[in-house]
Amino acid sequence: MPxxxxxxxxxxCAVIRHLHHSRKEKRLPPFDxxxxxxxxxxxxxxxxxxxxxxxxxxxxxxxLCIKGYLLPRPIHLFxxxxxxQSRA
Numbered sequence: 001m002p003x004x005x006x007x008x009x010x011x012x013c014a015v016i017r018h019l020h021h022s023r024k025e026k027r028l029p030p031f032d033x034x035x036x037x038x039x040x041x042x043x044x045x046x047x048x049x050x051x052x053x054x055x056x057x058x059x060x061x062x063x064l065c066i067k068g069y070l071l072p073r074p075i076h077l078f079x080x081x082x083x084x085q086s087r088a
Contacts, residue, residue, distance in 0.1 A: 001014075002014045007081070009057075012057070016034055016059050019031075019034075020061070030061065030062075031061060032060075032061060032062040032064075032065050033058060033059065033060050033061060033062070033065055034058070034059040034061070035056060035057070035058050035059075036056065036057055036059075037054070037055070037056050038053075038054070038055055038056070038057060039051050039054055040053035040054065040055070041053030041054065
């Protein structure tokens, strides 16, 4: 069974792949995109539903849905995978 470790979301990816495989087996149309909230971290104040690591992840399965993108500068500060590669 895959495991999520830090920014590497192998379990989340496996769940999405399973969903698509199940839909394909049932001859249902595939999804173009999936959007899901992730409530991580602790509450930002007592009784809050917002957490300090709350975020929304997008999974774009149909690249034709992508109209454009931007890269924040400096990119090495915002992309944890680039930081891991530079250490190797």
